[in-house]
Amino acid sequence: MSSILSQKLKVALIQLAGSKPDKSANLQRAAKFIEKALIDQPDTKIVVLPECFNSPYAVDKFREYSEIITPDSMSIKFLSNLASKFNIYLIGGSIPELDPSTDKIYNTSIVFDNRGKLIGTHRKAHLFDVDIPNGITFKESETLSSGDNATTLDTKFGKIGLGICYDMRFPELAMLSARKGAFAMIYPSAFNTVTGPMHWHLLARSRAVDNQIYTMLCSPARDNNSSYKAYGHSLVVNPRGDIIAEAGEGEEIIYAELDPNEIDTFRQGVPVTKQRRFDIYPDVNK
Ligand SMILES: NC(=O)CC(=O)C(=O)O
Numbered sequence: 213m214s215s216i217l218s219q220k221l222k223v224a225l226i227q228l229a230g231s232k233p234d235k236s237a238n239l240q241r242a243a244k245f246i247e248k249a250l251i252d253q254p255d256t257k258i259v260v261l262p263e264c265f266n267s268p269y270a271v272d273k274f275r276e277y278s279e280i281i282t283p284d285s286m287s288i289k290f291l292s293n294l295a296s297k298f299n300i301y302l303i304g305g306s307i308p309e310l311d312p313s314t315d316k317i318y319n320t321s322i323v324f325d326n327r328g329k330l331i332g333t334h335r336k337a338h339l340f341d342v343d344i345p346n347g348i349t350f351k352e353s354e355t356l357s358s359g360d361n362a363t364t365l366d367t368k369f370g371k372i373g374l375g376i377c378y379d380m381r382f383p384e385l386a387m388l389s390a391r392k393g394a395f396a397m398i399y400p401s402a403f404n405t406v407t408g409p410m411h412w413h414l415l416a417r418s419r420a421v422d423n424q425i426y427t428m429l430c431s432p433a434r435d436n437n438s439s440y441k442a443y444g445h446s447l448v449v450n451p452r453g454d455i456i457a458e459a460g461e462g463e464e465i466i467y468a469e470l471d472p473n474e475i476d477t478f479r480q481g482v483p484v485t486k487q488r489r490f491d492i493y494p495d496v497n498k
Pocket residue numbers: 339340376377378379381402403404407408
């Protein structure tokens with residue numbers, strides 16, 4: 213039986229410093245860290261950047277920093293060149309996207325193959341609208357619109373599912389990608405110092421165990437002077453729910469090797485993927 217992951221696969225998650233007002237400087241910083249990752253681990257095949265890695269994560273800034281997604285837009289061109297230069301699949305975190313046909317803004321992840329081709333986008337489907345007393349109030353929907361799709365993409369190693377940050381609280385997206393055969397869910401993210409300690413590890417491990425796949429969460433580094441204090445702790449979790457790589461709070465790169473054998477062995481030992489009872493929950497049989 214062939215595995216849903218075609219080979220052992222080295223990945224790098226770049227926990228970049230919180231983005232500064234200058235978008236081009238943020239892109240250059242991402243380039244510097246991608247280059248470092250490839251020097252440290254030359255056979256890295258997938259690199260992940262954080263949510264809003266080149267723009268402030270702030271409701272009143274999304275429109276100002278937004279880009280129309282075309283081959284010539286600043287972030288697309290820049291990341292496409294990096295992906296082909298370093299021969300990597302690049303999960304380009306997320307950027308604020310302007311849809312010119314509706315004038316709506318989305319929080320959109322952009323993904324490139326190793327030749328620099330944009331192979332997919334994911335618009336954050338669940339907006340982070342929360343109000344936790346004595347904690348945090350944030351309302352993305354003041355300026356963002358939500359995407360309407362679950363996203364699963366083909367790579368030459370197998371399929372990956374994509375979500376952005378708050379999307380990981382909704383198991384359905386991961387479940388749909390896993391059902392389509394994804395070997396991993398990748399979430400460019402930016403939890404904060406209130407919700408991070410509560411749920412970050414729990415959600416990453418849950419989505420991995422629910423589906424017996426890898427999960428990767430890539431956060432910005434914490435900036436204590438920022439109004440939004442990112443949690444950090446970028447993570448890679450294996451299909452058994454073990455954390456196999458974890459960052460601290462500062463700027464750093466974490467590395468992991470994904471192994472098809474880990475998926476296959478655990479799925480054979482605990483065969484939940486074959487034991488589902490769609491007869492008793494036909495409404496989730498998609
Ligand atoms: N920032 C987010 O989208 C999500 C988050 O911080 C949380 O779910 O907690």
